[in-house]
Amino acid sequence: xxxxxxxxxxxxxxxxxxxxxxxxxxxxxxxxxxxxxxxxxxxxxxxxxxxxxxxxxxxxxxxxxxxxxxxxxxxxxxxxxxxxxxxxxxxxxxxxxxxxxxxxxxxxxxxxxxxxxxxxxxxxxxxxxxxxxxxxxxxxxxxxxxxxxxxxxxxxxxxxxxxxxxxxxxxxxxxxxxxxxxxxxxxxxxxxxxxxxxxxxxxxxxxxxxxxxxxxxxxxxxxxxxxxxxxxxxxxxxxxxxxxxxxxxxxxxxxxxxxxxxxxxxxxxxxxxxxxxxxxxxxxxxxxxxxxxxxxxxxxxxxxxxxxxxxxxxxxxxxxxxxxxxxxxxxxxxxxxxxxxxxxxxxxxxxxxxxxxxxxxxxxxxxxxxxxxxxxxxxxxxxxxxxxxxxxxxxxxxxxxxxxxxxxxxxxxxxxxxxxxxxxxxxxxxxxxxxxxxxxxxxxxxxxxxxxxxxxxxxxxxxxxxxxxxxxxxxxxxxxxxxxxxxxxxxxxxxxxxxxxxxxxxxxxxxxxxxxxxxxxxxxxxxxxxxxxxxxxxxxxxxxxxxxxxxxxxxxxxxxxxxxxxxxxxxxxxxxxxxxxxxxxxxxxxxxxxx
Numbered sequence: 001x002x003x004x005x006x007x008x009x010x011x012x013x014x015x016x017x018x019x020x021x022x023x024x025x026x027x028x029x030x031x032x033x034x035x036x037x038x039x040x041x042x043x044x045x046x047x048x049x050x051x052x053x054x055x056x057x058x059x060x061x062x063x064x065x066x067x068x069x070x071x072x073x074x075x076x077x078x079x080x081x082x083x084x085x086x087x088x089x090x091x092x093x094x095x096x097x098x099x100x101x102x103x104x105x106x107x108x109x110x111x112x113x114x115x116x117x118x119x120x121x122x123x124x125x126x127x128x129x130x131x132x133x134x135x136x137x138x139x140x141x142x143x144x145x146x147x148x149x150x151x152x153x154x155x156x157x158x159x160x161x162x163x164x165x166x167x168x169x170x171x172x173x174x175x176x177x178x179x180x181x182x183x184x185x186x187x188x189x190x191x192x193x194x195x196x197x198x199x200x201x202x203x204x205x206x207x208x209x210x211x212x213x214x215x216x217x218x219x220x221x222x223x224x225x226x227x228x229x230x231x232x233x234x235x236x237x238x239x240x241x242x243x244x245x246x247x248x249x250x251x252x253x254x255x256x257x258x259x260x261x262x263x264x265x266x267x268x269x270x271x272x273x274x275x276x277x278x279x280x281x282x283x284x285x286x287x288x289x290x291x292x293x294x295x296x297x298x299x300x301x302x303x304x305x306x307x308x309x310x311x312x313x314x315x316x317x318x319x320x321x322x323x324x325x326x327x328x329x330x331x332x333x334x335x336x337x338x339x340x341x342x343x344x345x346x347x348x349x350x351x352x353x354x355x356x357x358x359x360x361x362x363x364x365x366x367x368x369x370x371x372x373x374x375x376x377x378x379x380x381x382x383x384x385x386x387x388x389x390x391x392x393x394x395x396x397x398x399x400x401x402x403x404x405x406x407x408x409x410x411x412x413x414x415x416x417x418x419x420x421x422x423x424x425x426x427x428x429x430x431x432x433x434x435x436x437x438x439x440x441x442x443x444x445x446x447x448x449x450x451x452x453x454x455x456x457x458x459x460x461x462x463x464x465x466x467x468x469x470x471x472x473x474x475x476x477x478x479x480x481x482x483x484x485x486x487x488x489x490x491x492x493x494x495x496x497x498x499x500x501x502x503x504x505x506x507x508x509x510x511x512x513x514x515x516x517x518x519x520x521x522x523x524x525x526x527x528x529x530x531x532x533x534x535x536x537x538x539x540x541x542x543x544x545x546x547x548x549x550x551x552x553x554x555x556x557x558x559x560x561x562x563x564x565x566x567x568x569x570x571x572x573x574x575x576x577x578x579x580x581x582x583x584x585x586x587x588x589x590x591x592x593x594x595x
Contacts, residue, residue, distance in 0.1 A: 018126065018176030021153055021222055023099045024060035024112050025429040033426040037348045044345035048473045049436060051495040057433030058498065061115050068094040071122035072169055077143040081125050081171070084135035089126040089177075096124045100148075100172035101162075103155035104425070105533060106439040107503060109432060114500050119162040121148065121172040128177045130289040133254045136173055137287060141256060141562055145169040148564050149283040151176075151227030152198055154219035156440075157531030159231065159282045163566045173287055175226055181205040184295065190249060190264055191295045195226025195288040211295040214241030214330075217527070221422050226288040231529035232280040234487070236421060238480050240330040240384065243527070245279050247293050253278055255286035255557055264292035277553065282529060283564035284554050299384040304331060305394070306413025307379040310369065310405040312336045313451065315377045316478065318404040320447045322381075323481040327396040331382030332481045336454070339475035339491070340378040346427075347416075361409075369407065379406070380417050431493060437506050438493035441513045443522035446485040450478070453520040454488060457513055461492055464512035468505040470494040480526065487526045535570040 022029050035041045035053055045053050071092045081090050091097075097120045102108035111118065127133045140147045146162060150172045153160065162170045175196030182192040184206075191211065193202060199220035206212055215235040217223060227233070228244040229251065241247060250264035262275045278285060309315035315334040322332055335343060365371040381397055383390045398408060431438045445453050458474055465472030472494035480487035492509060496502045514537055517524060524534050524541040539547045551569055 018174060020099050021104070023063065023095065025109060025432075026104055026154075026425040027222065027429075031426065033423070033430040035430070038346055039349055040345040040347070044342065045436075048471070049493055049495045050471050051434060051436050053431075053434045055434065057430070058113075058435065059433070060113050063095065063098075066094075066098070066115055066117065068098065068117065069120065071097065071120075073122045074143060074169065077139060077145060077169055078123070080139035080142070081123060081136060084139060085125050085127050085132050089128070091124040091126075092122065097121050097172075099153065100124050100150055100160070100174065103153060103158065103160040103531075105156040105158055105531075106428070106437065106506060107158065107533070108156075108161070109429070110437075110498055110500065110503055110506075113432065113498055116500060119164050119166050119170065121162060121170045123169070124150075124172045124174055126174050126177050130252065130254065130259065133173065133175075133178075133287050133289050134259065136171070137254050137256070140169075140171055141560070143169060144560060144562065145171055146562055146565060147283075147287070148172050149226065149230065149287045150174045151196060151224035151230075152219065152222040154223045155227065155231065155529065155531065157231075157525070157529045157533040159529055159531035159564070159567050161532070166565075175224065175287075175289075178226075178289060182290070184209055184211060188264070189295055190292050192290060192292050193225050194290055195224060195229070197225050199223055206295060207298060210298055212298050213247065213293060214296055215244060215247060216421070218422060218424060225291055225293070229279055229288055229291055230282050232527060234480050234527035236333075236479070237330040237382065237384075239332050240328065241296065242294075243480075245276070248275065248279065248291050249294060250292040251275055251278050251288060252290040253286040253288050256563070257557060260286060280529060282531065282567045284567055285557050286563065299386075301387050301390045302330075302382070302384045303390060303394075303411060304380050304382040304414030304418055305411060306409045306417075307334075307381060307401050308365070308371070308407045308409055309334065309377045309379060309401075310371045311375045312377050312454070314404045314406070315379060316447075316450055318401055318406060319478055319481055319486060321400045321403075322397055323447075323483065323486070325396060325400060327393050327400070329381050329393060329397060330384045331380055331479075332486075333381070333477055333479045334377055334379035335477040336475060337375050337377055338473065339477050340376060341374075342473075342475055343378055365407070369405065371405075378413070380414055382414070432498050435495060435498060436493055437496045437498070437502055438491065439506070439510065440489065440491050440528075441510065441517070442487055442489040442526045442528060443517040443524070444480070444482075444485055444487045444526040445520070445522040449521040450486060450488060453517070453522050456520045457488075457490060457516040460512040460516040461490070461509060464509040465494060468508050470496065470505070472509065488522070489526075530568045532566060535568060538568065538570055 021027055042053050045051050101117055101120045125136055127136055137147060146166055146168050148160060178194035178196035179201055180194050184191045202225060214237050216237055217233050217235045229248055232245055234243045250262045253260040319332055319334060383393045428438045454476060461474040472492060474490060474492040476488055476490045478486050478488055496505060518537055518540045524537050530538060
């Protein structure tokens with residue numbers, strides 16, 4: 001069969017409009033988290049952070065009460081943007097500008113709830129293809145305007161906001177109309193996909209042809225392919241499918257120097273990888289319009305099993321042995337004792353997990369297996385493939401788990417995990433409304449360092465809680481296993497009035513955790529990017545020479561600092577984040593964008 005004969009164009013109708021998350025929080029307006037059907041959650045929260053979540057929640061401000069400055073959009077720039085995308089796709093209304101002003105970091109949501117809107121974009125534009133993106137960027141550079149690419153708006157590292165001191169016009173370029181799977185090459189197992197495709201729409205188009213990307217981050221419902229690439233995203237099934245850096249084989253990017261196009265080849269030796277430069281670039285090098293990515297046939301069978309381990313240390317050793325074995329699970333996740341207890345507290349009455357730890361099982365674990373139930377850890381391990389492959393993998397993993405005191409508790413917990421895996425961000429909104437600060441920090445480290453790093457970070461977080469005078473809670477899970485190590489994903493929470501002053505206490509805790517990562521042989525971020533939140537620690541992570549190299553790269557392609565200024569490099573125009581500098585990058589804009 002020739003290659004040409006299996007290149008299949010995918011025809012999908014364009015969505016009637018681009019949907020956005022609620023302006024003040026996570027997800028759709030019609031979806032929210034509730035504790036009312038989770039009888040153990042309120043007592044758990046009251047005991048551990050001293051908060052009564054049964055009270056009526058505080059509401060975000062009414063949109064009509066916000067003070068929204070008029071846009072600063074010179075008429076020649078407005079005319080050029082209109083010529084590029086059409087008048088109906090240039091928006092300067094208040095609601096659209098607020099939606100595109102921030103991502104969804106804890107800092108973003110606290111500011112929004114306190115009507116602190118920062119530097120709003122002056123216009124939001126919706127190009128429908130690469131030519132329109134080129135025209136938008138050319139117009140912006142000619143006018144010395146700031147351009148910020150926007151996907152789903154789910155970023156939590158401050159990568160979407162304009163610097164507060166920025167005086168130039170700010171344009172948010174929403175890629176939501178670039179939403180198609182363009183072509184599938186069945187022989188190469190590659191798909192060309194536009195950068196604005198949201199996770200669910202992307203998978204829907206691939207699944208219709210029998211394919212899957214296999215990339216499912218927590219933000220899947222509200223994030224895009226371009227956003228995943230721009231932030232070096234990881235998905236829940238990265239053990240099998242790889243991180244987005246491994247999945248992405250080629251990119252097309254509109255830059256001030258023209259359209260950057262790399263080839264979708266399996267490997268090459270052509271100097272430093274230009275594709276890698278785009279991965280994690282957060283809009284500093286240009287606007288991603290398209291990517292060629294690895295795809296896989298939808299598996300015949302898929303199952304996620306729940307396991308218990310007697311302790312966190314036992315679980316870490318088991319995860320390491322699974323990674324170095326011949327087993328190839330799609331998911332390897334284990335929660336520490338604190339996260340396990342939280343998971344039990346969030347189960348619904350009468351749900352699949354409600355009987356997970358029955359009185360009989362508790363007695364068996366305690367008396368026969370010698371478990372300390374306060375130290376027990378819950379794990380999810382997933383398998384995909386043919387029935388024979390899944391059976392063999394389950395056997396291999398089961399033997400390893402058994403050697404470390406683990407116990408399989410069946411498919412019920414895995415089904416619950418699958419059903420609720422994208423719901424966690426709604427809990428943070430709920431807690432904010434109840435008067436609690438909750439956030440996440442994640443890192444990766446080698447297998448040999450994971451134990452000391454975990455213990456050290458927990459100790460530092462608890463010290464920070466004491467420093468700001470709160471009863472705090474920190475929990476963790478391991479996920480994304482690799483040859484040499486894994487990701488540790490920490491979640492912390494404490495009771496606090498959700499005012500702008502709360503950001504100071506939050507910075508104390510967040511900084512203690514982030515500094516702990518670097519002091520204890522971890523990385524600054526495993527998959528949440530740099531933005532402005534993590535920029536102050538960048539030199540500690542990649543060395544001062546690494547920062548100089550990135551600075552030269554960004555300044556070389558964007559000398560006027562028109563492309564999402566202030567992100568990644570600390571002090572280069574950032575307006576948020578602990579320790580980040582203020583003020584915008586200055587300089588004349590570039591010329592027209594051409595090939």
